[in-house]
Amino acid sequence: MPATAEWVLQSSRRQRWLDGVFLLFSLLILVWLLPFLWWLCAAFFLLVLTARGWRKPVVRKLGYDSRSWWLESRGRRLPVRWRSGSVRRADVLILEWSFWPWQRLMIRPDSLSSAEDYRRLTAALYNDLH
Structure with a gap:
């Protein structure tokens, strides 16, 4: 393993498509469960949350140096240590660095340049990790 390496991350088109399908099915299920006005409010709320998540990835770079792995987020480098529960598959990497569910990184092959x-x-x- 070289002494340092870094990868520039971008939004995954496949993940956006999967998020959109999930959002559509969620809204279809809510049609049967909620009155129309509540359904409109829920649909608006879910669409706003999804649109915010699709703008830009929060983590822009991932890398390691001689000391540890790090993530670059909002211009700051944050040292991380991968926890058990991280998933490494051929089509997706889910890297957890903390207890909180929003402190994980999902990387698909199209999240990188090649x-x-x-x-x-x-x-x-x-x-x-092995």
Whole structure:
């Protein structure tokens, strides 16, 4: 494993599509459960939350140096240590660094600029985590 490496992250088109399908099915289920006015309020709330999440990824870079792994978020580098519960599959990496559910990072192959970058990242994680 080299002494340092970093990867620039971008929004995953596949994840956006999956989020949209989930949102659509959630709204269809709510049609049967809520009165129309409440359904409109719930639909508006879910659409606003989804649109906020689709703007830009919060974490812009992921990398490691000789000391540890780090995430760059909002211009700051945050040192992280991967916890048990992180998932490493061929089509998705879910990296947890804290107890809180919003402190995890989901990376799909199209979140990086190339398939080679994704392969290098999974190789670095497997070498570090095993």
